[in-house]
Amino acid sequence: MSVIQALDIGLALLVLAVAGWTIAAREAFASVVGYVAYGLLLSLVWVRLFAVDVALTEAAIGSGVTGVLLISAVVRLRQTEAPAAAERPGVALRVLAGALCAAVAAALATVVLLMPDPGATLAPDAAKHLDELGVGNPITAVLIAYRSFDTMLEKVVLILAVIGVWSLAPDRYWGGAGGPRRVARPEGALAFLAQLLPPLGVVVAIHIVWVGANEPGGAFQGGAILAAMALIVIMARLAEAPEIRGRWLRLTLIAGPAVFLAVGVAGFAIPGSFLAYPAGWAKPLILFIEAFMTLSIAATLPMLVIGPPDRPPRP
Amino acid sequence: MSVALDIFTIVAISAGAVFFMAGTVGLLRFPDSFTRLHALTKADNLGLGLIVLGLLPQADGLLGALKLVAAWLLVQLAGATVAQLIAHALRRRDPPA
Numbered sequence: 001m002s003v004i005q006a007l008d009i010g011l012a013l014l015v016l017a018v019a020g021w022t023i024a025a026r027e028a029f030a031s032v033v034g035y036v037a038y039g040l041l042l043s044l045v046w047v048r049l050f051a052v053d054v055a056l057t058e059a060a061i062g063s064g065v066t067g068v069l070l071i072s073a074v075v076r077l078r079q080t081e082a083p084a085a086a087e088r089p090g091v092a093l094r095v096l097a098g099a100l101c102a103a104v105a106a107a108l109a110t111v112v113l114l115m116p117d118p119g120a121t122l123a124p125d126a127a128k129h130l131d132e133l134g135v136g137n138p139i140t141a142v143l144i145a146y147r148s149f150d151t152m153l154e155k156v157v158l159i160l161a162v163i164g165v166w167s168l169a170p171d172r173y174w175g176g177a178g179g180p181r182r183v184a185r186p187e188g189a190l191a192f193l194a195q196l197l198p199p200l201g202v203v204v205a206i207h208i209v210w211v212g213a214n215e216p217g218g219a220f221q222g223g224a225i226l227a228a229m230a231l232i233v234i235m236a237r238l239a240e241a242p243e244i245r246g247r248w249l250r251l252t253l254i255a256g257p258a259v260f261l262a263v264g265v266a267g268f269a270i271p272g273s274f275l276a277y278p279a280g281w282a283k284p285l286i287l288f289i290e291a292f293m294t295l296s297i298a299a300t301l302p303m304l305v306i307g308p309p310d311r312p313p314r315p
Numbered sequence: 316m317s318v319a320l321d322i323f324t325i326v327a328i329s330a331g332a333v334f335f336m337a338g339t340v341g342l343l344r345f346p347d348s349f350t351r352l353h354a355l356t357k358a359d360n361l362g363l364g365l366i367v368l369g370l371l372p373q374a375d376g377l378l379g380a381l382k383l384v385a386a387w388l389l390v391q392l393a394g395a396t397v398a399q400l401i402a403h404a405l406r407r408r409d410p411p412a
Contacts, residue, residue, distance in 0.1 A: 189399030193392065200389075 008048055015041045028081060032070040039063025052216035053139045056208075060224035061301075068231065068305050134283030136214030143218070144286045148275045152264065155257040155293060158300045162253060166244055169308035175245035176313040179306035182240045194236035201229040209294050213283065219256075219290040223297025230302045241306045243313055249299065256296030260289050320372040327369030334362030348405050356398040360391050 018041060022034030039062040046055035077084075089097075126138045126146065135141050143151045169176075186194075205225035212218030233239050242249045263285055264275040271278045277285050341354025367387040374380040 188403065189396045193396040196392070 011041065011044060011048065015045060026085075028074045028077065029071070032067065032074055035070065036063050036067040039067070053137075053218065053221075056216060056221040057224075060221055060228075064228060065224065065301050065305065072305065072307070132279070132282065133277075133286070134213075135286060137212060137216065137218070139216070140212055140218055140286070140290075144289060145277070145282065148260070148264070152257060152260045152275075155260065155296060158297070159253055159257065162300055162303050165304055165308055167308075169244075169310075173309045173312055175243060176309040176311045177241050177243045178309040178311075179234055179241040180237050183237045186237045190232075190236040191238060194232045194238050197232060198229040201225055205229070205294070205298075209290060212290065213287065219293040220297060223294040224301060226294065226298035227301035230298065231305060234302065234306065241302065244303075244309055245313055249303075252295055252299040253303070254296070256289075256293035259292040263289055324369045324372055327365050331362040331365030331369065334358045334365060338362065349402060352398050352401055356394050360394060363387055363390055 015038065018034055018038045022031050022038055025031040025034055039058060043055040043059040043063065046052070046058055123138070126142055130136060130138060130141055133141050133145050135145075169178075205222040207222075208217040208225065209219055209222035210217075212222065234241050244250075263277075267274055267276040267278075270276075335358065338355050338358025341358065342351050345351045345354055364387055367383050370383055371380050374383055
C-alpha cells in the first residue's frame with residue numbers, strides 16, 4: 001500500500017467519523033460545526049477524485065453558505081432546543097427511522113459496488129466538441145452548452161427560493177430590509193476584516209469566473225466568493241442589506257436567468273433552435289451569460305442567508 | 316540542486332507538521348479557552364507558514380509561488396480575526412472578575 005493510498009483511506013475514515021459525530025452530537029450548534037468540518041473534508045475528497053470544480057463548489061456552498069444558514073437557524077431555534085429534546089419519539093419510531101436509513105444506505109452501497117468497471121461515460125463525447133465551443137474546461141461546456149437548459153432552470157429555482165424566503169415576511173415589513181443593522185462606528189476585528197478583505201475577494205472572484213472557461217472555476221464558485229464578501233460587510237455592520245423592494249436588487253437577482261433566456265430565445269432566430277449558439281460565437285456568449293449569472297448568484301446567496309425582512313421599508 | 320531543494324521541502328514541511336501537532340496538543344491539554352485559542356492560532360500560523368515555505372521550491376513557476384504565499388496570508392488574516400471574535404464572545408459571556 002502506497003503512502004497516497006494510506007492517506008486516502010485515512011481521509012475516508014475521517015469523513016465517516018465526522019459524519020457520525022455530526023449525527024450523534026447532542027447540541028445543535030456542535031452538530032452544525034461538525035457539518036461544516038464534514039463539508040471541508042468532503043471537498044478534499046473531491047480534490048483526490050480530480051473533481052476540483054466540485055470541490056470548490058462543495059467548500060463554498062456545501063460548507064460555507066449552508067454553514068452560515070444553519071448557524072443562524074440554530075441561533076433562532078435556541079429557545080426551542082430544550083422542549084424539542086424533551087419530545088423524544090418512541091422506541092418503535094426511532095427503530096423504524098434507523099431501519100429506513102440503513103435500507104437506503106445499503107441500496108446506495110449496492111448500486112455503487114455493482115457499477116460496471118469502467119463505468120459508462122460521456123466524457124470522451126464531452127471533450128470532443130470543446131474546440132468548437134472555444135472553452136477548455138469540459139465542466140463549463142456541460143453546464144453552459146450541452147446541458148444549458150438544466151443550468152438555466154437551476155438559476156430560476158434559486159430565485160424561487162429567494163421569493164420563498166421573502167414571503168415569510170409579515171405584511172408590515174414587506175419591502176423592507178433584513179439582517180443586522182448598520183452602526184455608526186463599527187469596530188473590532190470583524191470590521192477590520194470587512195474593510196480589508198472585499199477588494200481582494202472581488203479580484204479573486206473575477207479571476208475564478210474568468211479562468212472557469214479553461215480551468216476549474218466558473219460562475220457559481222466566483223459568485224459564491226462575491227456573496228461571501230457582501231455577507232462579511234453586512235455582518236460587520238458596515239452596510240445594511242438592501243431593501244427587498246429595491247429595483248436594482250430585483251434586477252440583479254433576475255439578470256442571470258433573463259440573459260440566459262434571451263440568448264436561448266435568440267437561438268431560435270440565428271442557428272435555428274432554443275439555446276443553440278451560432279458557430280464561432282459560442283465562447284463570447286458563454287462568457288456573457290456567465291458574467292450575468294455570477295452577479296445573480298452573488299445577490300441570491302446573501303439574500304437567502306439574511307432571511308426575510310424584519311423592519312418596515314423606509315418612508 | 317534539485318535534491319537539495321527536495322530535502323529543504325521535506326525538512327520545512329516536517330517542521331510545519333510539528334507545529335500543527337503542538338497546536339493540537341495545546342488545544343487538547345490547555346486549561347481554559349483563552350490559552351487553547353492561543354495555542355491553536357499561534358502554532359497553526361507558524362506551521363502553515365513553514366509548510367508554504369517548504370512548498371515554494373515545488374511551486375508551478377512564480378505565479379504558483381505567489382498563490383501559495385497569498386493563501387498563507389489569507390489564512391493568517393482569517394485565523395487572527397476568528398481568534399479575536401471568539402475571545403471577544405468569551406469575554407462577554409464570562410466577564411473577568
